[in-house]
Amino acid sequence: MTMSLDKKEDIQTLALDFLAVAQQAAIASYPWVGKGKKNEADGAGTEAMRIRMNTIGMDGTIVIGEGELDEAPMLYIGEKVGTGVGPAVDIAVDPVEGTTLMSKGQDNSLTVIAVAERGHLLHAPDMYMKKIAVGPKAKGRISIEAPLTENILAVADALGKDVSEVTVMIQDRTRHHDLIQQVFEVGAKVKLFSDGDVTGAIATGIDEIDVDLLVGTGGAPEGVIAAAALRSLGGDFQAQLVCQNDEEFNRCVTMGLSDPGKILRMDDLVKSDSCFFVAAGITDGILLNGVRKKEGGAMLTHSFITIGGKGNYFQFIETRH
Numbered sequence: 334m335t336m337s338l339d340k341k342e343d344i345q346t347l348a349l350d351f352l353a354v355a356q357q358a359a360i361a362s363y364p365w366v367g368k369g370k371k372n373e374a375d376g377a378g379t380e381a382m383r384i385r386m387n388t389i390g391m392d393g394t395i396v397i398g399e400g401e402l403d404e405a406p407m408l409y410i411g412e413k414v415g416t417g418v419g420p421a422v423d424i425a426v427d428p429v430e431g432t433t434l435m436s437k438g439q440d441n442s443l444t445v446i447a448v449a450e451r452g453h454l455l456h457a458p459d460m461y462m463k464k465i466a467v468g469p470k471a472k473g474r475i476s477i478e479a480p481l482t483e484n485i486l487a488v489a490d491a492l493g494k495d496v497s498e499v500t501v502m503i504q505d506r507t508r509h510h511d512l513i514q515q516v517f518e519v520g521a522k523v524k525l526f527s528d529g530d531v532t533g534a535i536a537t538g539i540d541e542i543d544v545d546l547l548v549g550t551g552g553a554p555e556g557v558i559a560a561a562a563l564r565s566l567g568g569d570f571q572a573q574l575v576c577q578n579d580e581e582f583n584r585c586v587t588m589g590l591s592d593p594g595k596i597l598r599m600d601d602l603v604k605s606d607s608c609f610f611v612a613a614g615i616t617d618g619i620l621l622n623g624v625r626k627k628e629g630g631a632m633l634t635h636s637f638i639t640i641g642g643k644g645n646y647f648q649f650i651e652t653r654h
């Protein structure tokens with residue numbers, strides 16, 4: 334029998350199962366850290382994720398994964414996962430978010446998974462997306478259509494901070510030159526990063542991390558995953574797909590996005606609070622510690638879980654395997 338993900342206990346149980354999936358994927362990718370082999374790490378994480386996911390009592394469908402069936406043998410878009418008996422859910426995965434970071438042995442690579450009730454996650458094509466993210470305190474105060482300077486002033490006001498104390502996370506890319514200049518002009522601070530904008534988005538929803546706003550253009554699949562994390566954390570995420578040519582425009586239309594240039598609000602990205610997000614660190618980062626190998630072969634993981642509809646609820650979990 335297939336049931337929907339409407340009961341709090343269902344979400345909680347499933348979220349814990351997926352936490353184990355993320356941990357296993359991070360452990361499987363770990364031997365490839367710093368080896369310069371992106372594909373091998375991604376493959377190892379993907380396989381571990383799929384094996385563990387197929388033991389879960391659910392009727393799962395991958396909606397954001399490793400690509401189309403003809404380009405990805407595992408966790409392809411549309412692949413059915415789970416035992417087939419249990420809640421009907423849509424799943425968005427990125428076994429290694431920050432493949433370049435991981436392959437160079439740099440900080441901030443992690444495994445991320447977002448899950449929502451069937452039909453509640455946007456099926457985003459693999460193209461660019463303009464994004465803005467804030468935590469719960471600044472929810473309702475930002476607009477992706479407003480200039481960044483205005484958003485920074487609104488966030489400062491919402492957080493009760495002086496504008497000089499507002500930290501804006503931006504991916505260090507030439508396409509973001511104008512955004513970086515706007516931060517300097519208004520007197521706020523940038524925190525530039527080389528890769529991994531899911532981490533930056535989540536950081537806005539966690540008080541202990543000094544990040545107030547994430548802006549910029551990055552991957553659309555990562556955008557949907559980050560939106561699920563922010564929805565679970567009670568924050569806000571707004572976006573707009575960036576079609577660079579007719580082919581990308583037509584791809585959006587084929588995937589059911591009749592107006593690809595539309596501003597995507599939280600309800601367009603993640604339709605309800607029946608969702609959760611889990612992550613596990615591969616290398617150390619601002620959000621999570623990486624995998625550690627202990628004496629005797631035990632592995633230590635550091636992971637993160639946030640579940641929708643519970644306010645600003647999240648937990649960091651250290652596990653010995």
Ligand SMILES: O=P(O)(O)OC[C@H]1O[C@](O)(COP(=O)(O)O)[C@@H](O)[C@@H]1O
Nearest residue numbers: 429430431432528529530551552555
């Ligand atoms: O490298 P680009 O083209 O600027 O793309 C940005 C995207 O790449 C990432 O930095 C890393 O993505 P990968 O893990 O696929 O390498 C994302 O976090 C971000 O959304």
